[in-house]
Amino acid sequence: MLEIRDLHASIDGVNILKGVNLRINAGETHAVMGPNGSGKSTLAFVLAGKPGYAVTSGQVTYDGVDLLGLAPEERARAGVFLSFQHPVEVPGVRLDQFLRAGFNALQKSRGAAELDPLKFDRLLRQRVKTVNVDPAMTKRAVNEGFSGGEKKRNEMLQMAVLEPKLAILDEPDSGLDVDALRTVAQGINGLRTTENALLLVTHYQRILNHVVPDFVHVLVNGRIVKSGGKELALEIESEGYDKYEQPRGEALPSPA
Amino acid sequence: MTTTNTELNSIAAQEYRYGFVTDIEADVAPKGLNEDTIRWISAKKNEPQFMLDWRLKAFRHWETLVEADSTPTWANVSYPPIDYQDIIYYSAPKAKEKLESLDEVDPELLRTYEKLGIPLDEQKRLAGVAVDAIFDSVSIATTFREELSKHGIIFCSFSEALQERPDLIRKHLGSVVPYSDNFYAALNAAVFSDGSFCYIPKGVRCPLELTTYFRINTAETGQFERTLIIAEEGSYVSYLEGCSAPMRDENQLHAAVVELIAHDNAEIKYSTIQNWYPGDRDGRGGIYNFVTKRGKCQGKNSKISWTQVETGSAITWKYPSVILQGDDSIGEFYSVALTKGRQQADTGTKMIHVGRNTRSRIISKGISGGRGNNTYRGLVRVMPKADNARNFTQCDSLLIGDQCGAHTTPYVEVRNNTAHLEHEAYTSRVDEDMLFYCNQRGLSTEDAQSLIINGFCKEVFRKLPFEFAVEATRLLDLNLEGTVG
Numbered sequence: 001m002l003e004i005r006d007l008h009a010s011i012d013g014v015n016i017l018k019g020v021n022l023r024i025n026a027g028e029t030h031a032v033m034g035p036n037g038s039g040k041s042t043l044a045f046v047l048a049g050k051p052g053y054a055v056t057s058g059q060v061t062y063d064g065v066d067l068l069g070l071a072p073e074e075r076a077r078a079g080v081f082l083s084f085q086h087p088v089e090v091p092g093v094r095l096d097q098f099l100r101a102g103f104n105a106l107q108k109s110r111g112a113a114e115l116d117p118l119k120f121d122r123l124l125r126q127r128v129k130t131v132n133v134d135p136a137m138t139k140r141a142v143n144e145g146f147s148g149g150e151k152k153r154n155e156m157l158q159m160a161v162l163e164p165k166l167a168i169l170d171e172p173d174s175g176l177d178v179d180a181l182r183t184v185a186q187g188i189n190g191l192r193t194t195e196n197a198l199l200l201v202t203h204y205q206r207i208l209n210h211v212v213p214d215f216v217h218v219l220v221n222g223r224i225v226k227s228g229g230k231e232l233a234l235e236i237e238s239e240g241y242d243k244y245e246q247p248r249g250e251a252l253p254s255p256a
Numbered sequence: 257m258t259t260t261n262t263e264l265n266s267i268a269a270q271e272y273r274y275g276f277v278t279d280i281e282a283d284v285a286p287k288g289l290n291e292d293t294i295r296w297i298s299a300k301k302n303e304p305q306f307m308l309d310w311r312l313k314a315f316r317h318w319e320t321l322v323e324a325d326s327t328p329t330w331a332n333v334s335y336p337p338i339d340y341q342d343i344i345y346y347s348a349p350k351a352k353e354k355l356e357s358l359d360e361v362d363p364e365l366l367r368t369y370e371k372l373g374i375p376l377d378e379q380k381r382l383a384g385v386a387v388d389a390i391f392d393s394v395s396i397a398t399t400f401r402e403e404l405s406k407h408g409i410i411f412c413s414f415s416e417a418l419q420e421r422p423d424l425i426r427k428h429l430g431s432v433v434p435y436s437d438n439f440y441a442a443l444n445a446a447v448f449s450d451g452s453f454c455y456i457p458k459g460v461r462c463p464l465e466l467t468t469y470f471r472i473n474t475a476e477t478g479q480f481e482r483t484l485i486i487a488e489e490g491s492y493v494s495y496l497e498g499c500s501a502p503m504r505d506e507n508q509l510h511a512a513v514v515e516l517i518a519h520d521n522a523e524i525k526y527s528t529i530q531n532w533y534p535g536d537r538d539g540r541g542g543i544y545n546f547v548t549k550r551g552k553c554q555g556k557n558s559k560i561s562w563t564q565v566e567t568g569s570a571i572t573w574k575y576p577s578v579i580l581q582g583d584d585s586i587g588e589f590y591s592v593a594l595t596k597g598r599q600q601a602d603t604g605t606k607m608i609h610v611g612r613n614t615r616s617r618i619i620s621k622g623i624s625g626g627r628g629n630n631t632y633r634g635l636v637r638v639m640p641k642a643d644n645a646r647n648f649t650q651c652d653s654l655l656i657g658d659q660c661g662a663h664t665t666p667y668v669e670v671r672n673n674t675a676h677l678e679h680e681a682y683t684s685r686v687d688e689d690m691l692f693y694c695n696q697r698g699l700s701t702e703d704a705q706s707l708i709i710n711g712f713c714k715e716v717f718r719k720l721p722f723e724f725a726v727e728a729t730r731l732l733d734l735n736l737e738g739t740v741g
Contacts, residue, residue, distance in 0.1 A: 050692050072695035081696070088693035091684045092711030101707055102697035109698070141711065158697065 001026050001197050002047075002067075002166055007058035009046045016042040018222035019058070024166070029198040031208055031233060034219035035241040040201045041085060043219070044170040047199075048082040049075050062166065076102075077109035081164030083155040085171040090142035095154070096124055098142045099161050106162060127160040131187035149180040156187035167191070168199045173207035185210030205237035220244045285346035291315060294446055297346050301415050301449070304422050314435035314445030327439050331602035332631040332663055333571050335507070335544065343509060345447045345480070404464065409493075410455040411466050414482055417453035424455060428486055432515040432552045432579070440511040440546045440573075444480045448513070451481035456491040456522075465721050466495045483514040487522035489555065494525040496724055507535075507570060512547045520555030520582065525563070527720050528576075529728055532568035537626070539598030542570025549576035550606075553585035553614075561588040562605065563719045565728040570599060575633065577606035580614035580642070587616040590716040594732060595628025595660070604634035604651075604665075609642035609675070620651040621713050623732075624660035631663040638675040645675045653683040654712045656705075684712075706733045 002024040009017040016039045024030050034040050046053050047060065049072035060067040067075060090098060103123075104114040115123065128135050133153045143151050152172055159167055172188065173181055188211050192198060200211060208216075208230065216232040217224045218241070225244045226232065285296055294315055298308040321327075322340070404411050410421065418425055435445035452468045468483070487493055510532060516524050526549075535542025545568075551560035562576035578587030589605035607616035622630040632651045653662035664681055686708055694704030709732050710717070717725045 048692075048696055051688055072692060073698055073700050076696050076698040084693065084696075088689050089684075090690060090693065090708060090711070092714065093707050094711070097711075098694075098697070098707065101699055101703065102694075105698035105700070105703065162697065 001063060002199075003059075003061045004047075005059045005061075007043075007046070007060060008056040009042060009058075010054050010056055011042065011052060015056070016222055017046065020219070020222070020224055022217065022224065024197045024199060026165075026197055027194040028215065029192065029200065029211065029213045030215045030217065031200045031202060031213040032217045032219050032224075033202055033205070033233060033236055035245065036203065038219045038241075039222045040203075040219055041170055044082060044085075044168045044199075044201050047075075047168055048072060048080060073105070074109075076162075077106050079165030081159055081162055081167045083152075083159060083167065083169040083172050085174060087143050087146075087151040087155055089144045089146075091144050093142050094138075095140060095142050096121065096138040099124065099138070099158060102158075103161055124161065127157060130190055131156045131160050132183055133157050148175040149177070152176060152180070152184050153187065156184055156191075160187070160191055163191075163196075165196050166199065167196065168201070170201045171203060172200070173202055173204065181207060182210060205233045208233045218244055283347070284344055287344050288341040289315075289343070289345055289447065293345055297447060297449060300346065301418070303418055306422070306426055307418060310429070310435070311446050314442050315447075317436055318439070318442035318446055321439050321442060328573070331573050331633070332629070332665075333573060333600040333602050335571055335600075338507075338509060338544070340443075346449050404462070407460050407463065408457040409460060409462055410453065412453055414448075414451040414453050414484070417484075421453075421455070424486065425453070425484070428484055428515070428517060430515075432517060432550050433513050433548050437548060441513055441548045444482060444511050444513045444548070448480040448482040451483045451512070452485075452497075453483070454485040454493065454495060456485075456487045456493045458488040459490045460488075461491065462493040465724075466493060468495075468497045479508075479510045479512070481512045483512070485514075485516045485524055485526070487516075487518045487524050487558075489520045489522060491519075492523045492525075494527070494721060496527040496529070496721065498529045498531070507542055507544055508533075509544045510546065510569075511544075512549075514547070514549040514576075516551030516560055518551065518553050518555060518558035518560050518585075521557045522555060523559040523561070524551060525561045526551070526576070527724060528562075528564040528566070529724060529731065530564065530566045530568055530572070531731060533570075534568050534597060534599050535570040537597045539570065542599075543568065545569035545572045545574060547572075547574045549574065550579065551577070551587070552579045553582050553587060553611075555585070556582040556611075557584045558582050559586040559588070561586075561590070561719070563590040563716060564592070564603075565716070565720070565731065566591070566593040566601060566603060567731055569601075572599075572601040572603050574603045575605055577608065577635075578616065579608045579610060580616065580645075581610045582614075583611040584613045585611055586614070588719075589616075589618045589620070589634075590719045591620045592623065592713045592716045592728070592732070593621070593630055593632075594623045594625075595630045596625040596656075597628065598626070599628045601629070602631040602633055604632045606635040606637070607647060609636075609638045609645040609647070612641065612643045613645070614642055615646045616648075618647070618649040618651070619715050620649075621716055622651070622653045622662050623656065623709065623712065624653065624662050625656035627659045629661040629663075631665060633665045633667075635667040635669070636677060637669040638672050638677075640671045642672050643674050645672065647675075647677045649678065650680045652681060652712070654709070655683065655685040657686075702733075709733075 004020055004022040007017050007020040020043060032040055046055060055068055100120045107114050124138060143154060146154060172184055176184060185207055213230050216228055216230060218226040220241060285293060291312060294311050298311060401411060433441050435442050454466060456462055485495060516526060518524050532543035532545055553560050560578045564576065566572050576589060580587050587607050593601045593603050595601045604620060605618055618634055620632045622632055624630040636647045638645045651664050655662055662683060666679060668677060691701050691704050695701060710729055717728055720728055
């Protein structure tokens, strides 16, 4: 579904990604772990097409098309969803209206029927149950005055409504207490199918106890330095990232 | 904002769509202003003597203001001095003497209104809208007059009202905005050429939305219209005005006066969609919109509500106000003001609480994009006898990009300690992060923009008559549509 080849990217002239390789198939869940500043969020933003990030070399193929050649909204319409580490407030715009606009934009681009407010409301109520959020949330302005936990749950709700093929979750666990973490994790698990894929970016291992990955990749200094199964996450939890970190500028062997 | 702003900056660069010029012969007054100009205008309109006398008094007062150099300077706008001798004060499309029906209106003129999306024909009946259209200085056609007259409602051009009901004009003209009120009010009183007049008799609820469209066509013309609306006891009227002008390199002056009078238990709802030519993106040309609008809640339990959507003009200087004289009267001001390119707006309201238990509500939404500069200026004054006066003010700003400005200047004067005033304000910014977030959910930047703007403005749009709310939404979208994508 997704193939990243030798991806280099920079922001404001600073190189962040220095040759990332990754292949994700339908039905798989991949976790990318790494210390702060290793390039995890940059990878997520580059895949989603955030302005300001410059891809200096490399390719990303998604469903056979050049993902980097698409505008951010085109990527979203093609089924790429980014759950933001810091969801953005959209003042004055009610969440249900925001979601209907997004949902219909996706439907339209696929030649499917757009839903009127009544029909959409029915769908939304269903999805609210799936991810177990307070229905009253959908009548509030997007993320405005939301607590940290509400913002994260809202991202899960949006994912449930938009039903992406490839969901990139940028630290969906950051800032959550144990209970909230469990709710969010349940939400994520409820959305996993054999058709879609998850790319879960995280600093800590704890969410991976709830959302069990098929593959774990360690991202350090802009490169994936090690890949393995779920046990790799546990290893990092006990040993930390220290042994993967090298003085900057020194080349590391590319992972197989 | 460390990332590039080009996208945001281009959003506000949408071209003006109403900038065409109609090729039509016009009856034009000689350029410049003196007593002869005023006599010329008054004679042209065959006005009664009292009208000419009033104009001349206003003119003489205005001359003293010019001598004292007392143009208003307190507003947060800047422009070069205006040469008042370089303006044409009267321009009328040359046509048959008296227009009996729309068939007699110059087809070129009707096409202009069609381009503007204003159907003057009877189709409007379905929409329930009666239209009065002002082209340069004179009123072209008023539809639905007959139907309205069945209810005893008078809705016609100011000139016609002056011929048919001089008594009403004489009694009310200048009673809310005297010619001595301010520099532009004095100028308007001296040279105003036409406008709308509306009279709702006692107990009548006007069955239609009354609408006036204003259009400036001739170059170097000033437009000075005057609107007077009188709502007798227990009556109700909803009135809407729309405005546009061709694109021209030189600035044009628009100095209108609107007076509203509401008697006991009467309600006037006055809505404006202002889309005068704003000038090009470097600030060349555009309308100077220097307008005095004021309503008087004269009777008990009366209500005056101003709703404005201001998207055009190079400079807007406008403070639709309410004098709350009758006990238990209500004044409202709902405003959306958009400035982009080099536009400047200094707009707000004045709520003057005179009677007991008077209430006022101010909701102001300022949107700035490009290098626009937007100022909310509002006064709430509670007079000594206004026991239990209440005011709620909310003035919010939305910034698009990082080169625009938003300012809030509230004035409060309370002389009665039973008054209760609330003030809320917030500022938010449409930045690239917000747009990217929306893009990531599948929305194009323009749709995202529109969603955000509409969310920001919804409290005001809700106050507009439904079809005009749709129109206002479309207008804001058009104005903010950029070269994005």
